Amino acid sequence: MTTLISSEWYKLIHNKLLALILAGVALQTMLQVQGEYAMEKAVLGQYGVAMVADSSWFLVIWIVAFVGFFVASDFQNYTVRNVLALGKNRTQIFLSKLLAACIAVTAIFATASIVNTVGYTLAFGFGDMSFGEFLRFSSWNFLMQLLFHLTFASVFCLFAFLSRNPGGTILLGIGYMVGEMLAMGFMANYPGNVLAFAVDYFPSYYIGRFFHPVKHILNLDPAFIRQGIIVSLAYIVVPCIIGCAVFKRSDVK
Amino acid sequence: MSEYVLRTRNISKKYGDAYAIENVSVEIKRGQIYGLIGLNGAGKTTFMRAVTGLVSLTGGEVELFGQTGDGALQRARRRIGQSIETPAIYPNLTAEKNLEIQRIIGGVPDRGAIKRTLEVVGLADTGKKTAKNFSLGMKQRLALATALITNPEFLILDEPANGLDPRGIIETRELMRRLAQERGLTLLVSSHLLDELGQVATHYGIIHKGRLVKQLSAAELALETRQHIRIATKDSARAMALLKEHFGVTDCQAVSANELWVREQIGRTGEMNTLLVSHGVVVESIGVSEQRLEEYFVSLTGGV
Numbered sequence: 001m002t003t004l005i006s007s008e009w010y011k012l013i014h015n016k017l018l019a020l021i022l023a024g025v026a027l028q029t030m031l032q033v034q035g036e037y038a039m040e041k042a043v044l045g046q047y048g049v050a051m052v053a054d055s056s057w058f059l060v061i062w063i064v065a066f067v068g069f070f071v072a073s074d075f076q077n078y079t080v081r082n083v084l085a086l087g088k089n090r091t092q093i094f095l096s097k098l099l100a101a102c103i104a105v106t107a108i109f110a111t112a113s114i115v116n117t118v119g120y121t122l123a124f125g126f127g128d129m130s131f132g133e134f135l136r137f138s139s140w141n142f143l144m145q146l147l148f149h150l151t152f153a154s155v156f157c158l159f160a161f162l163s164r165n166p167g168g169t170i171l172l173g174i175g176y177m178v179g180e181m182l183a184m185g186f187m188a189n190y191p192g193n194v195l196a197f198a199v200d201y202f203p204s205y206y207i208g209r210f211f212h213p214v215k216h217i218l219n220l221d222p223a224f225i226r227q228g229i230i231v232s233l234a235y236i237v238v239p240c241i242i243g244c245a246v247f248k249r250s251d252v253k
Numbered sequence: 254m255s256e257y258v259l260r261t262r263n264i265s266k267k268y269g270d271a272y273a274i275e276n277v278s279v280e281i282k283r284g285q286i287y288g289l290i291g292l293n294g295a296g297k298t299t300f301m302r303a304v305t306g307l308v309s310l311t312g313g314e315v316e317l318f319g320q321t322g323d324g325a326l327q328r329a330r331r332r333i334g335q336s337i338e339t340p341a342i343y344p345n346l347t348a349e350k351n352l353e354i355q356r357i358i359g360g361v362p363d364r365g366a367i368k369r370t371l372e373v374v375g376l377a378d379t380g381k382k383t384a385k386n387f388s389l390g391m392k393q394r395l396a397l398a399t400a401l402i403t404n405p406e407f408l409i410l411d412e413p414a415n416g417l418d419p420r421g422i423i424e425t426r427e428l429m430r431r432l433a434q435e436r437g438l439t440l441l442v443s444s445h446l447l448d449e450l451g452q453v454a455t456h457y458g459i460i461h462k463g464r465l466v467k468q469l470s471a472a473e474l475a476l477e478t479r480q481h482i483r484i485a486t487k488d489s490a491r492a493m494a495l496l497k498e499h500f501g502v503t504d505c506q507a508v509s510a511n512e513l514w515v516r517e518q519i520g521r522t523g524e525m526n527t528l529l530v531s532h533g534v535v536v537e538s539i540g541v542s543e544q545r546l547e548e549y550f551v552s553l554t555g556g557v
Contacts, residue, residue, distance in 0.1 A: 007357040011343070014350050078341035082399055083358055085305040085337075085409075087330030251308040253338075 004088060004096035011070070011100070018104055021066050022111045028058055029112045033119035045121025046129040049113045049138040053145055056207050057177070059108055060152050064173030066104045067156035068166035071097045075164035075252075084252055091244045094161065098240060101153040109146050113138070144206075148228065151203040151235035158239035161247050180204055203232050255319030256282050258407045258439040259304060264313030266299050273299040275463045276313065281441060281456070286433050288454030289443040290550055296463040297443040301337050301409050304441070306330055318406075331359070334405030336413065340396035344385035348376045348395050351384060352402050359403030366402055374398040375424065389416030397428075408432065409441045414449060422449060429453050451546040461554040478544035482515040482522050484529070485537040489513040492534050499528055508552065511537075514544075 012018055032055055036043055043051055052059070074080040074097075083093055117138075129137065152173075159172040184202050187195040199205050206228035263276040274296040281287045291297045302308045304315055306326065314321055317329035342351050352367045371377040374394040379387070384395060393416055400408060413429070414422045430453055432438045444450040457474055459467045469477070486492045489507040496502040496515060504516040515525070519541055526539050544552075 003358050003360050007354050010350075010354055010357055015343075015345060017345075077343060078339050079343055081305075081307060081335070081337060081341045082355055084307055085330060085333060085335045086359055086403065087306065087327040087333075088358070089327070249309070251302075253307075 001089075001092045001096065004083070004092055005099060007083075008096050008100040009103075012103060015070070017066065017069050018107065021062050021104070022107060025059065025062050025108050025111045026115050028062075029055065029115040030119060033116065033123060036120075037123040042124045043120045044124055044127035045117050045119075046127035046134050046137070048117030048120050049141045049145075051116045051120065052109060052112045053207050055112065056145075056149070056204070059112060059149065060177055061174070062108055063101075063105055063149065063152050064156050064159075064170050064177075066108070067101050067153065067160050068169035068173070070104070071101060071157055072160035072164060072166045072169040075160075076166065078253065080252060090248045094157070094240070094244045094247050097160070098154060098157045098243075101157050102150055105149055105153045106146060109142065109149065113142055144225070144228070147232045148203045148207045151232050154236040154239045154243075158243040158246075161243045200227060201231055203228075203235050206231065255316075257316070258283055258285075258318060259441065260316040261300075261304070262314045262316070264300075264303055264315060265311045266296075266303055266308055267311040272311075272463045274303065274460075277460070277463075277465045278313075279458055279465060279468065281439060283439055284433065284437060285456050286429065286440045286442065286454050287456045287458060288450040289441060289458050289460060290447060290450065290546075291443070291460035292554065293445075295460045297460055298338055298411055299463075300460065301335070301411050301441065301443065305333060305335050305337065305409060307337070331403075332406045333409060334400030334403060334407070335409040335411075336393075336396040336400045337409065337411040340389075340392040342384045342392060342395050342399065345383055347381055347383055348379045348387075348398070351395060352398055355399045355402045361403055366404070370398045370402045373401065373428070390418060390421045393417060393421075393425075397425075401432075405438070407439045407441070411443050412445065413442060414444055414446055422446070426453050447546040447550055459550060459553055466553050474546070474549070478546065478549045479516065480519055480541055480543050482519060482525065482539065483542050484513040484515070484525070484539045485511060486513060486529065487511065487535045487537070491532075492529055492536075495528060495532055495534065496525060500525065 080093070084090070155176060156169060156173050159176070160169045163169050163172055180202055181204070184199050184205060187198045190196070209224070209228075257280055259279065259281040261277055261279045263278055265275045265277070266273045277296070277300055279287075279300075289297050289300065299308065303310055304317070315326060317326055318332060320326055320329040343354065346354075348371060349367055352370060353364075356364070356367060368377065371379075374397050376391065376394055376398060379391070384392065387395065393413060397410070397413065400410070410429075413425050417425060426449065429440055429442065433440060442450065442454065454471060456470050457468070458465055484492060489510055489512060492513050493502075493505055493507055496505060496513075500518060500521065502515055502517060506514045506516075508514055518525075522539060522541060526536055529536050
């Protein structure tokens with residue numbers, strides 16, 4: 001497993017893909033800040049990390065692009081053969097790819113958070129939070145949102161192992177995002193609110209909830225947060241189990 | 254330590270209703286260069302994939318270095334290097350970085366192995382050129398280097414001469430010989446270039462329509478394809494009967510209605526000609542020749 005993780009790490013560093021994606025994320029975030037500035041929608045720099053949730057949809061597109069070109073391309077280039085033929089365990093191969101995707105998601109989030117915080121501070125000022133308070137608020141927000149977005153890393157990794165090509169992974173990923181949005185909208189607006197409870201089972205719901213009460217984020221109901229963590233973990237673990245099981249039983253060209 | 258590097262016992266792989274390979278039993282001993290011969294779609298690549306664990310088996314058993322069973326086989330596969338079908342390389346990385354990844358995965362501690370391996374395959378001077386800009390021949394050599402970096406004991410190469418120019422083919426052939434001689438490597442090589450394969454292989458397996466038709470050593474093959482008298486005649490059946498009657502010929506084969514091969518009494522070609530002509534059998538040509546590997550393959554598989 002160590003050798004697999006080391007090789008993924010080496011690829012992350014030496015492949016220009018992650019650098020390109022991070023540059024794209026930085027540019028997109030800067031444009032978003034500029035847009036807010038143009039509309040004079042004042043957002044203080046201290047809330048920069050929380051504002052990342054506002055561009056979640058775009059970030060998820062960057063995530064699916066990364067997973068497609070980094071994970072699924074191993075099937076397209078046939079390089080997955082080089083690992084399998086050395087007798088490496090298929091579950092470990094899946095997990096090492098997932099770990100690489102999680103590292104990329106963290107880097108994407110960190111980039112967006114930093115650019116947001118600096119950008120909004122330059123545009124509207126930082127705000128009145130003390131450094132300690134800012135650190136507590138930002139790290140809590142960052143970790144929770146990261147957890148919610150790691151669910152996409154796991155789902156997209158499953159898509160990468162199913163489709164085995166970057167294009168297929170990206171299409172499935174976008175389809176999943178659109179499907180999730182439509183499903184949530186349908187459930188939330190179903191007459192009589194009889195399906196509204198089901199919205200709680202989507203990680204995106206928690207991303208939205210974390211964004212809206214920006215100022216009160218630290219005062220959220222612990223039960224709500226606990227539920228968000230459980231839902232997210234389920235969205236990480238279940239695709240992982242399915243992906244490992246499918247990969248174990250499938251033939252590789 | 255098992256003298257066999259690979260033994261397969263009746264292995265089969267089925268896709269849908271069709272068998273890609275069926276009951277294939279192959280034995281490869283240490284130090285052998287085993288040439289796997291077959292037409293496109295005969296099952297060569299599927300066989301190699303089955304050995305390397307890329308595909309699951311429908312039936313049968315694979316034994317590698319004396320090991321069987323899932324766990325032991327997985328461990329044994331660490332001693333294998335492979336390049337099956339398309340070169341499996343990272344197109345956006347240099348040759349050196351490609352090898353570094355495989356070195357890490359294979360757990361090879363010596364970084365110097367990268368430079369040495371690149372020198373062995375003749376890619377030491379590719380510098381910062383990424384693999385996507387390599388020629389097909391260079392990609393083939395990089396794939397070979399990827400297989401060699403982990404210092405395998407058993408090397409599996411699928412059509413290693415594909416896309417190579419004549420010089421590249423000669424270099425690859427020499428490299429295979431050198432690897433077998435200097436490193437004591439065992440090789441399983443498939444190729445369409447049968448005469449090319451004939452120059453390096455010590456043993457052969459002929460696979461046709463998913464079945465292993467014949468398995469023989471180079472010495473046995475030489476015996477089977479040894480010198481023979483080739484007689485082109487309008488009536489090979491009558492010619493054969495005459496030769497049996499007057500010369501006591503026993504090792505005689507009518508390869509077609511118009512061609513007869515006699516594998517004995519090579520020095521009596523002229524007498525045979527006289528006999529046939531005197532009995533009214535039209536001899537269009539007669540002479541001594543050797544069968545090429547390609548011809549032998551065709552005779553076994555019933556045409557291309």
